[in-house]
Amino acid sequence: VKLAIYKEAIDDISKAIEIYSISGSDSARISESFFFRAGAYAKISNWQNALSDVSIAIKYDSKNSDFYNVRGAIFIQLGMLTEALVDLNKSIELNPKNFNNFILRSHVNEKLGNVDQSIDDKITSDLVKSENEGKFSRELHIKKMLMVLPQQLINTMLDFTVQTVFLMEAIGHYINQNISFCTKICIILLLLKQRGLMIMSSLG
Numbered sequence: 001v002k003l004a005i006y007k008e009a010i011d012d013i014s015k016a017i018e019i020y021s022i023s024g025s026d027s028a029r030i031s032e033s034f035f036f037r038a039g040a041y042a043k044i045s046n047w048q049n050a051l052s053d054v055s056i057a058i059k060y061d062s063k064n065s066d067f068y069n070v071r072g073a074i075f076i077q078l079g080m081l082t083e084a085l086v087d088l089n090k091s092i093e094l095n096p097k098n099f100n101n102f103i104l105r106s107h108v109n110e111k112l113g114n115v116d117q118s119i120d121d122k123i124t125s126d127l128v129k130s131e132n133e134g135k136f137s138r139e140l141h142i143k144k145m146l147m148v149l150p151q152q153l154i155n156t157m158l159d160f161t162v163q164t165v166f167l168m169e170a171i172g173h174y175i176n177q178n179i180s181f182c183t184k185i186c187i188i189l190l191l192l193k194q195r196g197l198m199i200m201s202s203l204g
Helices: 002-023 027-043 047-060 065-077 081-094 099-111 115-132 138-152 160-175 179-194
Strands: none
Touching: 002 027, 027 047, 027 065, 047 065, 065 081, 065 099, 081 099, 099 115
């Protein structure tokens, strides 16, 4: 039943595209029509036609972040991960408030073996989603600190208190089986040690 509904939608949108093209409608209306038809094709797993339509939509409107987001998702379905990464980067550039972009890019980076980038994107997706919902928590604040900390390590000396906070957070997340976040904190502590900043190194 659903298959028939989407095929009917494709037929209706195709007729609309033909009318818009003949009547010389504005590019926004045409681009949206191709975008909607791409979505219908995606629903029936016709990825090649979906890719073709969303690419046409982008030609009409190259500033719409949703178009790049959807094409990135289609590229993932087709196994074209490098192309997906390019589109998701563009979508984030146009609209950094769409947390779904970071979820998709995290998946792509994981597949490509970019572990650090994948973890960063997972954290960022949580941040963006929480900020969009107007939420703020202690964990969110610590995540923000973690995202900027590696850049600060070059010029900043962390004191014992801050190091202890990070260590306690790592232990807490390990106990709660939040392994990825625990790993992120441990990586930062190791970076500190490599730079000779760990004043705890003399302790047993």
